[in-house]
Amino acid sequence: MSAIVNEAPTDTRERLLDVAERLFAEHGFDAVSLRAITTDAGANLAAVNYYFGSKEALIEAVVARHVEPVNRKRIEILDGIRQGGQCDVRSIVIAFIDPVLEAAARGIDGDNRFFKLMSRCMAARDERVSRLVMRQFPEVVARFVEIICASCPSVSSNTAHLRLMFMAGAMAHSLFHHDKLAILSQGRCELPSFEVLREEMVIFLAAGLTAGEMEAGK
Amino acid sequence: MSAIVNEAPTDTRERLLDVAERLFAEHGFDAVSLRAITTDAGANLAAVNYYFGSKEALIEAVVARHVEPVNRKRIEILDGIRQGGQCDVRSIVIAFIDPVLEAAARGIDGDNRFFKLMSRCMAARDERVSRLVMRQFPEVVARFVEIICASCPSVSSNTAHLRLMFMAGAMAHSLFHHDKLAILSQGRCELPSFEVLREEMVIFLAAGLTAGEMEAGK
DNA sequence: CATCGAATAAAACGTTTGTTTAAAACGGTC
DNA sequence: GACCGTTTTAAACAAACGTTTTATTCGATG
Known part of the structure; x- marks a missing residue:
C-alpha cells in the first residue's frame, strides 16, 4: 500500500533473507548451503554468520518474517468475524486460508515459494523450525x-x-504439491488456478468442519 | 498370519532396513547418517554400500518395502468395493486410510514410525523419494x-x-503430528487413540468428499 | 586340508558443511 | 585528512558426510 516498492533490496541483510527464503522453500532447509545462499545473494560467505549468527538463526528469521504476520492476520480476521456476529463455517475456513494466499500474492515472482515455505513450517518435519x-x-x-x-x-x-x-494438513499439502497434480493425475487433471483451488478447499473443508451438524435441517 | 515372527532379524540386510526405517521416520532422510544407521544396527559402516550400493538406494528400499504394499492393499479394497456394489463414501475413505493404519499396527514397538515414514513419502518434500x-x-x-x-x-x-x-494431506499431516496435539492445544486436547483418530478422519473426509452432493435430500 | 565366494572389518579418500579468524575496504564525524 | 565503527573480503578451520579400497574373517564345497 505504501509507495515503497521492494524490488532488489539494496542492503545485504534483506537480500540474504530473500534468497534464503526462495532456496529454502524450493529445496528444504538442509539441502541449501550457506555458500549457495551467499553466492546467489552476491554476498560473502561470512555474511550469514555476521548478520544472523548462525544458519539456524537465519532459518528462524526467514520463517518468522512471514509466518508471524500470517498468523496475526488470521487472528485479526477472527476478531472481525466475532464482533461482526457472522459466524458461518465458510468464513472460518477463509480466515485460515486467505492470509496464506495473500502473503503469497505479495511475492515478487510467480513461483509458489511462500506456499512451500509455509507448508514446510506447518508440517515442520524439520526439527529446527518445530x-x-x-x-x-x-x-x-x-x-x-x-x-x-x-x-x-x-x-x-x-x-x-x-x-x-x-484442515491444516489439507491446506499445507495441497498448496505445496498442487503443481504436481499434472503428473500424479497423468494429465487427467488440469492445474487449477489459486482462485479455483481456494474455492474448492473452502467447500471441502467447510463440509468437513460441519460434518454431523444440522442433521435435523438447517 | 504366518508363524514366522519378525523380531530381531538375524541377517544384516534386514537389520539395516529396520534401523534405517526407524531413524528416517523419526529424523528425516538427510538428518540420519550412514554411520548412525550402521552403528545402531551393529554393522560396519560399509555395510550399506555393500548391500544397497548407496544411501539413496537404501532410502528407496526402505520406502518401497512398506509403501508399495499399502498402495496395493488400497487397490485391492477398491476392487472389493466395486464388485460388491456398495459404494458409499465412507468406504472410499476407509480404503484410503486403513491400509496405512494396518501397516503401522504390524510394527513392532509402539512408536509412530510408519506413520511418519508414510507421511514423509506422501509429502515427499525430499526430492529423492519424489x-x-x-x-x-x-x-x-x-x-x-x-x-x-x-x-x-x-x-x-x-x-x-x-x-x-x-484427503491425502489431512491424513498425512494428522498421522504425522497427532502426538504434538497436546502441545499445540496447550493441554486442552487429549491425545486421541488411533481408533478415535481414524473415526474422526473418516467422518471429516467423507463429509468433504460429498460436499455439495445430495442437496435435494438423500 | 585347500579353496573359493560371500560377508565383515578397518582405514583412508575426497568433498562439503557451518563456523571462525584476521585483514581490508568503506563511510561518516571531528 | 585522521579516526572510528560498520561492513565486506579472503582464507583457513575442524568436523561430518558418503563412498571406496584393501584386508581379514567366515562357512561351505571340492
Missing part, C-alpha cells in the same frame, strides 16, 4: 478451536482440535 | 478419482483430484 512453530501456533489453534465450537454446537473441543488439524 | 512416489501413486490416484466420481455424480474429475489431495 520449536518456532510450537511457540507460535498454540494461540491460533486456541482461537480457531473456540470459534469452531461456537459455530458447531455438536462438535466437541477434542473433535474441533482434530478437524483443525485435518 | 521419483519413487511419482512412479507409484498415479495408479492409486486414478482409481480413487474414478470411484469418487462414480459415487458422487456432481463431482467433476478435476474436483475429485483436488479432494483426493485434500
